[in-house]
Amino acid sequence: EVQVVESGGGLVQPGGSLRLSCAASGFIFSTYAMNWVRLAPGKGLEWVSAISGGADRTYYTDSVKGRFTVSRDNSRNTLYLQMNSLRVEDTAIYYCAKDGLGTTTSNWFDPWGQGTLVTVSS
Amino acid sequence: DIVMTQSPDFLAVSLGERATINCKSSQSVLYSSNNKNYLAWYQQKPGQPPKLLIYWASTRESGVPDRFSGSGSGTDFTLTISSLQAEDVAVYYCQQYYTTPITFGQGTRLEIK
Numbered sequence: 027e028v029q030v031v032e033s034g035g036g037l038v039q040p041g042g043s044l045r046l047s048c049a050a051s052g053f054i055f056s057t058y059a060m061n062w063v064r065l066a067p068g069k070g071l072e073w074v075s076a077i078s079g080g081a082d083r084t085y086y087t088d089s090v091k092g093r094f095t096v097s098r099d100n101s102r103n104t105l106y107l108q109m110n111s112l113r114v115e116d117t118a119i120y121y122c123a124k125d126g127l128g129t130t131t132s133n134w135f136d137p138w139g140q141g142t143l144v145t146v147s148s
Numbered sequence: 149d150i151v152m153t154q155s156p157d158f159l160a161v162s163l164g165e166r167a168t169i170n171c172k173s174s175q176s177v178l179y180s181s182n183n184k185n186y187l188a189w190y191q192q193k194p195g196q197p198p199k200l201l202i203y204w205a206s207t208r209e210s211g212v213p214d215r216f217s218g219s220g221s222g223t224d225f226t227l228t229i230s231s232l233q234a235e236d237v238a239v240y241y242c243q244q245y246y247t248t249p250i251t252f253g254q255g256t257r258l259e260i261k
Contacts, residue, residue, distance in 0.1 A: 047257055073249060088249070135198070136200040139197060139198075140197055
């Protein structure tokens, strides 16, 4: 079964840091781009970041550029999101999602993990 | 950035009736070299992650009931549920993957009338 499971969320003060992890199983991890998508309270889905299968290409939405870093360890089948300089508006459920097609750029997302909650508050 | 706009924001439909959700992109998501529309639809139920329903605008994901269908091309797309079931209550999102940043519509909340 293809599965992705997030961890690492929690409560952090504004300006703080957090690292999210996403453990993947059931597919050849290194051949698929991976993504982070978030759902803020009362808002809709927002794509945050993507990384190619070989980790040679990374992509970010403008609001997190320079603060968040996506990476992956293909030997451990794990995706990461290092979040620095966190802001109140970063509060959201963060989902890890596998690319649906398996190319270097993102396409549709399938499957999604259950998500991990990040709360930025003083 | 490509802006995705869904309509309506909220929809109430009787059981067994048709539900139609629209999605409009601010620029075409049709890639001329392969004639494919880079558009997907998702269903998100409360407390659950989004679930893929449709990709390439009209290709139904394996296991998705055939009452769900997608149509449209270029900038205008539609998700249709032919006969609404109780388990279809959810928020539905369209998503373009034509270019980064990947963008979603604001969501349409579907409930039973």
